[in-house]
Amino acid sequence: MNNYELMVIFTPVLSEDEFKASQKKYTDFITENGGSITHSNPWGLKSLAYPVQKKTTGIYWVLEYSAPSSFNEKFKVQMLRDEQVMRHMITVLDKYAVEYNAKKRSGVPTGTEKVAQ
Numbered sequence: 001m002n003n004y005e006l007m008v009i010f011t012p013v014l015s016e017d018e019f020k021a022s023q024k025k026y027t028d029f030i031t032e033n034g035g036s037i038t039h040s041n042p043w044g045l046k047s048l049a050y051p052v053q054k055k056t057t058g059i060y061w062v063l064e065y066s067a068p069s070s071f072n073e074k075f076k077v078q079m080l081r082d083e084q085v086m087r088h089m090i091t092v093l094d095k096y097a098v099e100y101n102a103k104k105r106s107g108v109p110t111g112t113e114k115v116a117q
Contacts, residue, residue: 001066003038003093005101008079009058009086012045019059022084026063029078035067038098039105052086064093064101 010022019042027037043060052058067075072090079088093101 001035002069003064003066003098004072005091005093005097006063006065006088007091008061008063008088009048009052010061010084011053011086012055012057012059014059014084018084019061022082023061023063026078029075030065030067030071033067033071033074035065035071038064038066039101040064055086058086064098 006026008026010019014022023040023042027040030037041062043062045057046060048056048058075090076088079085
């Protein structure tokens, strides 16, 4: 089992219920194929750096999960088939990234925070 981070940009025309349904669809897909969800973080509506499919905003979602290495190809096909997904990116996390993300979520200082002046 490898650790991964998925960032998805959904089309901004989704309602809150449709966004939650899409999140559930992908988390269920991961667990049905032998993976496990570590952390889900919906960022919400954000501006894009450049227009994608003539849209200037998108609904962002970041998901950390563990899955077998053979799983990602099936997952990519699912994402590419979904018309609600504008962009997606899967990143492999090494043990240091997993440890850093866990510390960040728990509130332990990681040494990269901005100092208030």
